[in-house]
Amino acid sequence: MDDALYLGVDGGGTGCRARLEDAAGTVLGQGIAGPAATRFGIEASWQAIETAARHAIEEAGLNGTQVGRIRAGVGVAGIGRKGARAALEAIRHPYASIAFTSDAMIACLGAHGGRDGGIVIVGTGTCAIGRIDGREMKFGGYGFPISDEGSGAYLGLRALQHSLRAHDGREGGSVLTRELMARFQDDPAEVVLWMDRSTATDYATFAPLVLRQADQGDAVARHVVQDAAEHVNGLVRALLAEGAPRVSLIGGLASALEAWLAPDVRRRLSPTLGDAMTGALALAGRASD
Template sequence: MSTSPTSSAVPPPRDIWYLGVDGGGTHCRARLYDADGRVLGQGHAGSASLRFGVSHVWQQVLAATHEAVTAAGLPLASLSRVHAGLGLAGAIDATTWREMAAYPTPFASVCVRSDAHTAVLGAYEGGEGGILIVGTGSCGMAHVDGRFSSVGGWGFPLSDHASGAWLGLQALREALLCHEGLRAPSLLAERLLDEFGHEPARLAKWQTDARPRDFARFAPAVFEAADEGDILATALRRRAIDDATLLARGVLDLGVTRLCLVGGVGRALIPHLPTWLRQRLTEPLGDATQGAFLLARRLTVRERTS
């Protein structure tokens, strides 16, 4: 996957733009770049996880894109000269990538990978290394010898260890037990049940349509209550620490020496990780949107030179 010497011999054309999209379980971010990587405009939309289907994701991506193109002062017609790179939660296999890329859109080209793939590209500016995303969902990715290998990331509720969605689900589960007197009273349980008027039946109905991001909304309350010494919250945070450590070890075992830990829950976990792991952590050079730009540009450069 490294850029071949010939590619730099071809000067990038002037009126081609690149779109980097980072689509997660809660947000979708789009950034428009020129061929030199300068940001021209940004846009934002809602959940763009592929678990909700190709057409839903494209709706979100196009909404964010229109905002970015408008912010850049370009007409929407210029999308026909935009190469789009998409890093999407739930884009777990080549079938999904192709299905997403085959959708009719106004773009010059579309390349799809998982959000972890673009995140690791962004974090090391296209270089090698490992990443662990822990946000609404979770996924680890290692970029070694030009290959990308993942750890976890198979979605909620079967995977997504340490993620906000899983943490929120566990917290609400335990809160119900506290409410029924089957566990010791807890500050965290009280706060969570507050949101449902302390009526389990309301919570029971809510769960039927609850999506990963709905569960993840309760993760910050766990960290807050843990900081205040709540026993239940501390135990839940402990489980998230262990799960994140397990995934991090999995990424390191794929042969990388450095690891970026990103995502809201991931950042909150850092101070609590074991020392050996904290010593392997490094700060990302760029974000997943930047990585999606690199994905789009690398692909078009390769196409033009091959």
């Protein structure tokens, strides 16, 4: 009989959540805490992980001996930063075992029920993550603007580039380019001023407009979205070429962009079987159903 307890922790950049289950998958306790991304520092990251875990353990009513039966799986945003994983693994803990990986990898594990597969994340940024025969892989996701092609930020950037060229008369405009320039009083200097203080998230705020205009037939918007979709096609195909048995599309823009993907790519996509917490518990060692 498996008397182990399993703790899954999803340590993201906006918050941290934990869930404690027994071997049968019964939820015993849950907890939340603040951001756990390593960019806030290893100490702050561990404090968030520990707080969320403690809340879950307290809700479950465990004593000290029972805590020693816990096997923990923790996904942490930014664990790829130099030295971050080693620093986290060096911290003393009360559990039977603890395993760390990235928050993206637990999302991948969750999407495929703890089994091999890959995910392409399409949101403010883009990234492909996969695990095949114990081998982890990553494509893209190096940060905007040098990477994250096909993302919400990329859609916004490309739309603004076309809008400025149309304003100059270097290419034809459209409803999209005119609406974007109107947001800056039709003044390129205002666009430059905005650019100087803008982040990937700011660029991504234009993505819904681009997608809406593309759906309505705007030529420039369609060109931008088709270009973005081709980059997402490439990420999916890269995972398939590595032998991923399943690939899922996740993220805030996944459903909107899926309709624009190539037919061969859409046919190969699989629905997600679980979420990041499912993946964290699989990392901890809880067998999938």
